[in-house]
Amino acid sequence: MNEIKQVSGTCIPLILDDIDTDRIIPARFLRCVTFDGLGEHAFEDDRQQNPNHPFDNAKYQNSSVLLAGRNFGCGSSREHAPQSLMRWGIKAIIAESFAEIFFGNCTALGVPAVTASSTDVDELGRRVEADPQLEVKVDLVAKKVTAGDFSCDIDILDSARDALLSGQWDFMTLLLENQEFIKQTAEKIPYLSQFA
């Protein structure tokens, strides 16, 4: 399992609030039995309606860091949303705040979802727009984002940070290790023993 300590790359700014997962990947693309091929449909409807959408803008192509506003990823629990961003090429997301299921889904995919203050998000956005080739580094060890001479603090839930840093973000392995305790816990739960 990969330890994820830093993610660097160019950055795509999409600083809007309350971006829901229906917008990230519209429901019709959920008619599938694998996540393959979702990358090309990220933000499809928003892109069709806005020819200047950052995801279609040539200067932000091949970016690996996404910069967003507040409550990013709200709405449906569909993992298809972070899957589509990941398959589009996003390896880390910086936002003011995240919806919780989306945050959990990102962590499970090894995509750090980190928060920064509104001022820092706006400042980073300005710098990226001025210089789309600016290399942005999300550093989970130092809990900082750096871009040229700009640097700011970031935050991420300790448990998610620890999981990413130690390479244990694929929690399936961790969960499987505790078979014994799972069974012991089940034995104590009244409804599993017909309230005997």
Added chain:
Amino acid sequence: MSEKKNLFNKVWDLHNVGTLPTGQTQLFIGLHLIHEVTSPQAFAMLRERGLSVMYPERTVATVDHIVPTDDQARPFKDLLAEQMMSQIEKNCREFGVTLFDISDSRQGIVHIVGPEQGLTQPGLTIVCGDSHTSTHGAFGAIAFGIGTSQVAGVLATQTLALGKPKVRRIEVNGELNPGVYAKDVTLYIIQKLGVKGGIGYAYEYAGDVFDRMTMEERMTVCNMSIEGGARCGYINPDQTTVDYLRGRPQAPQGADFDKAAEWWLSLASGPDAEYDDVVTFDASDIEPTVTWGITPGQSIGINENVPTLDSFEEDDRAGAQEAYEYMGLEAGQSLKGVKVDVTFIGSCTNGRISDLREAAQLVKGHKVAPGVKALVVPGSQLVLKQAVEEGLDKIFEEAGFEWRAAGCSMCLAMNPDKLKGREVCASSSNRNFKGRQGSPTGRTLLMSPAMVAAAAINGHVADVREMMEPVGV
């Protein structure tokens, strides 16, 4: 158990398997509900690793999102939908999971069939790859929506890795006004606390209003907890809960039921229970509530006007501006009189028998306004059967509604029921996000089923109270 523990903490502690190296709790899951959209990739992950389902008897599957509500002949005309249907049938067969398929009378929307069958019970931890799993909290269960990788984890280990949220008690006291329903209460709470107000919290709903609600009304409220950003919402089990569960096929039977009921009631938060936060609202302040924007928090009482830009905090103005433009509404205007093209009664929020009864009562003797496409989609096959027995289907059809088979339908439009172009839909569903109902430019106004019925008959948004018999003298 400590008197200071609220229900959430009692249930959490009971299911705590241990602390993972990441600091998260490994939580035992009492009931895992699955459906065709978010499970195929999870079963593929199990196959890749050579894993089986650890507690197949605690896993139940249904089909809802892609199910057509008119022509249900197999194979489905939509070949992608047919492929998903075949996949869940194959997965459930191979892994020994019970499936309510489309030919099973128990089939329906996952959050409607769980309670209906008595699978949903107080004190359980419940997960499903669907954000509206919060619905099951109406029974005093701790119920979360999860992603597909987590679905795979729960299938393989019956556990979930999760950080513990804080608990906010939301009290609504007093009497609701006539014409004000559970849907209005939940839209009001989301408007007041905001769509991200619940981040980091489980919501406990308490007070006179929830105490008096039926189980179906409680489900409507808990269903939309996720729209307020909360991880889950719940209501403490009481006699109403026990009465609802008695005799349900999957509930304990006979003497076991009495033992179960005693345990269920013991889980309720006591008078000394502690919370991380408490907020209170007055029931009499709540009007029939309608969304005007593109998040469930952008709503107003039917007698209010769409808020002006300067009434928002500076941070919220960009979102409001985006909403005005998308919805084609003007700040300061009334929603009353806004023309609707489509009306939809259904979904996991409001597709239960009581929702259909309330709407039918208003519809009786009226006609759907010319040019309006009106849909009624029961939330499950049993809701449909019950409605037919009561003659509700006839009332709707005589008024000009289309009466459909059970499914998620036009809530998220993964099946053929979709808005077209910039159509405006008065909807009893849960989300008014851009493009949510199947057209990238379609517009959704969320409201109670009774308000949807009023919109269908008037052809525009109307105050349902103007159609109701006067109450009292």
